[in-house]
Amino acid sequence: MVTNLSKVLVAVATSTLLVACGGSGGSGGGSDSSTGVLSLGITDGPVEGATSVVVAFSSVELHGAENKVITFDELQVINLLDYQGEERVLLLDGEVLTAGEYQWIRLGVDEAASYIEVDGLQHDLEIPSGSQSGLKMNRGITIGAGSSNDFTVDFDLRKSVTQEGTGDYKLRPTVRLVNNLEVNTVRGTVGESLIIDISCNNGDNNDTGNAVYLFDGTDTSTQDIQGNSGDPLASATVNYNDQSEDYAFVIGYVPVGDYTAAFTCDASLDSSEEDNSDVVNFSDGVNLSVTESADTVIAIP
Numbered sequence: 001m002v003t004n005l006s007k008v009l010v011a012v013a014t015s016t017l018l019v020a021c022g023g024s025g026g027s028g029g030g031s032d033s034s035t036g037v038l039s040l041g042i043t044d045g046p047v048e049g050a051t052s053v054v055v056a057f058s059s060v061e062l063h064g065a066e067n068k069v070i071t072f073d074e075l076q077v078i079n080l081l082d083y084q085g086e087e088r089v090l091l092l093d094g095e096v097l098t099a100g101e102y103q104w105i106r107l108g109v110d111e112a113a114s115y116i117e118v119d120g121l122q123h124d125l126e127i128p129s130g131s132q133s134g135l136k137m138n139r140g141i142t143i144g145a146g147s148s149n150d151f152t153v154d155f156d157l158r159k160s161v162t163q164e165g166t167g168d169y170k171l172r173p174t175v176r177l178v179n180n181l182e183v184n185t186v187r188g189t190v191g192e193s194l195i196i197d198i199s200c201n202n203g204d205n206n207d208t209g210n211a212v213y214l215f216d217g218t219d220t221s222t223q224d225i226q227g228n229s230g231d232p233l234a235s236a237t238v239n240y241n242d243q244s245e246d247y248a249f250v251i252g253y254v255p256v257g258d259y260t261a262a263f264t265c266d267a268s269l270d271s272s273e274e275d276n277s278d279v280v281n282f283s284d285g286v287n288l289s290v291t292e293s294a295d296t297v298i299a300i301p
Helices: none
Strands: 035-045 050-064 068-079 089-098 100-109 115-118 121-126 135-137 141-143 148-156 161-163 169-171 175-179 183-190 211-216 234-237 239-241 246-255 257-264 286-290 296-300
Touching (some): 035 246, 050 089, 050 121, 115 169, 135 175, 141 148, 148 234, 183 211, 183 257, 183 286, 246 257, 286 296
Parallel strands (some): 035 148, 183 296
Antiparallel strands (some): 035 089, 050 068, 050 115, 115 121, 148 175, 161 169, 183 246, 211 257, 257 286
C-alpha cells in the first residue's frame, strides 16, 4: 500500500539562488529580434514528516523553436523543502533561446545524488525513470522575440513523495509549470479554534498536520489527496507567527483565477492516491480570487 509521509515544501526558505552555469550556449547576455531569454525557477509545496527532500538536477532540455540541452557544469543539488511559499531557486537565469514556441521542457535528474531525510535518517529517494528520461513537463511555452520570460516549476511534494510498503521512498513528481506574469500569492490566517480543536490529529502541541488546501473554482467540494481530478491544486503548511501572534500560511505561484481554500488539521493522515476522507476533515471553504494586481489575503475563521 502506498502511504504519504507524515509531517512539512516548502515554511520559509533561504534566499540563496543556485544559478545554472555552463551548457550548450551559455546563459545571460541579452537578446535580439530572433532570440529571447528564459529564467526558470523551482518552488515546492510541503510534505508531512520529512526534514529534507533533496533532488540533484543535471540539465534542462527544451524542444521546439530550437532543440537545446543545457547541461550544468556541476549538479544543482537542491533541498526542495527550502523553497516554499513565495521562495524559489533558479535553475536558469537569462538563458538565450531562439524565439518561438516550445512544446515541452525536461529536467534531467541524478537519482543517485538525490535523497530524503526522515526522523534524522537519510534514505535513498527513488525517482522512477528519472535518471533515464528526467522530469518532463508537457506544457508549451512561448519565448517572445527580444523579451525576457520567467517561469516557475512548482513541485507539490504532498502529492509526489510516497513511502512504499517496503519502506522505500519514491518521488513521483506532480509539477505545475507557471508563467510568473500570470500568477500571484495567496496568504492568510487560520483561526486558533480550528488549530486547538480536540478532534484534530495535529500532535500533542497542535503543531503538526496543519495545512490549507487550495481547490480550483468557487464553492468547490473539499477532499484529501486521492490522485484524481478533485485533488487540491496546491497546499501550504500553517505555522504560528510569533510576531503577529496568529497562525499563518502562504501559497505562492497561484495562477490567476477563482478558488476555494479550506483548512485541515489532519494533513498528517493524508496518504496520497488513497481515499482518507474518513479521517481527514476540513473547515468550511473560503472563496477567493487571484489577480495579477496584488496578493490575495484571506482569513479562515
